[in-house]
Amino acid sequence: MLDNPLAVAQRESAGASTFGKYNFQFHWALCEIIKKHEQQKEYAILIEHHENVVIADALEADKAKFEFYQVKNQAAKFTADSLIKRKKGTVKALKSSVLGKLLSSCIHNQYEERITTIGLVSSSGFSLALDKGLKLDVIKMGDIAEEDLATMTQSIHKELGIDILPGHLQFIVPEIQLRNQEDYVLSNFARLVDKLFPGALCNAVAIYRAVIDEMGRIGRLEYDYKDWARLIEKKSLTSTSLHQVITQHSRHPCVDDIKNDFDDLANDLCWKSKRKRSFKRELSLLALRRAGFMSALDIDITNSFRASHDKINEDDFSNDNAYVDALEQQAIREGLLRKVKDQNALLMEVIYCLLKVE
Template structure:
């Protein structure tokens, strides 16, 4: 199993313990992954793990790069002074500043070189001077006026010894607002389904509830995980899981032809009604999922079965039943059983590949 590249001791667990207070935080995170899903990007979303939000761009531990976000919900606008202000702690110590806390999660860590974005998200925005005078919703270090960069750098150098602000640092004003966050995310899910499956019918309320419930579950988990696979399974929301939810609560005409073709095939095979209904339901979900979002695993599996099919000459078989038996046996001989969870799923992939061809 692959090691977890983020397996260092977390700075704190208080966020996970009080997850119920962070409604805005995970609604913003949902908007972030919806945008990635719309562009068919693979991702794993982590909540309250080193930072408020981390987004990995791959499910492969060896390839994954990370975006770190701290999400603030407050009424006051952040000035450079407010970003680096340090309150008194116990005794003579000083607490971390807002910006210092974020950078300490990222800089001088074992995974620093794998971080592509360090974002501070504020619902109230930022009062930071911009070089060109533009009003920007995403402020990169290069956009900020020299005077404010100097102020931030001086204070962060005093706090953390960082002499140059990292180029990945961004100050982000979110589109989502406090008053409409639930309805906003719900509408974004509806738009996502329409962009993935044009003409589809969906139940955005059920999609929203399913995903938000899962967000709540992963947000409350306080454990560390040395193994990457366990981190992904226990503490993340992945593009694969989100897509399953989308397909479970959506329907689309593109699946109808496949279902009709399957009805004809099942009749030729002499399948009984119960077996036919169960199998058709699974086939429809698989077809809809792959119609809108082909993950790296989906592409690998479908190509493997396509190559296996090429090795079987349809002309040698007098009926569909013996032809499918031959395809099924060839898939087993090619070792494709390791790519699915059961022999039933192997047959599902064989028939899916046959009907799609």
């Protein structure tokens, strides 16, 4: 098993136990992963793990890079002074500033070099002096006027010992707003399905509820995970799991051909109706999922089974039963059972590859 690159004691876990207060942050996070899903990128999103929102750009521990976001829901706009203001604590020590708290999650640790974006998201926006008087929804270090940049740099140096603010630090004004966050995410899910499967019918409400419930679950978990695989399984929402939810609540004509072809094949194989119905349902979900989003794992599996199929000549067999059995045995000889969960899944891949016309 690969070690978890984020296996560092977290700054705090109070955010997880008071997750119900942060409805806005995971609606914003959903919008971010919908954008990535539209681009057919792999990702894993973590809620209340080191920061409010952390997004990994890969599912493999050795490849993943990270975006760290603190998401704020407040009435007043952030100014340079309010970003670096430090209140008095219960003892003599000062509390962290908003900006200092964000940066302390990202610097001087084992994953610092793997962070590509450090973002502060504010529902009310920012009142920072910008070069050329621009009005921006994503404010980068090079956009901030010298006076405000110097003020923040000096204060953060005193608080954290940082000489220069990270170049990948951003201040983000979200498109989603408090008053319409549920409807906004619902409409984005509907548009996502239409982009993935043009002409598809989907239940956007069912997709939204399933995903929001899952984000609530992972947000409440307070445990650390030394193993990356367990972190992904227990504490993240991935591109794969989101796509499974989408396909479960969507229908599309692209699946009809493979379903009809399977009916013919199942009749030739003399399958009983119970087995045929169950297999057909799973095959339909597999076909729809791969029609809209081919993960790296999907690509590897389909390429492996296609290469295995090419070694068997259909003309050598007198009936479909013998041909399918030969394809299945060849896949086993190729070691493809290691790529799927069990024998039934292997047969599913054999038949999918047989019926899928490229």
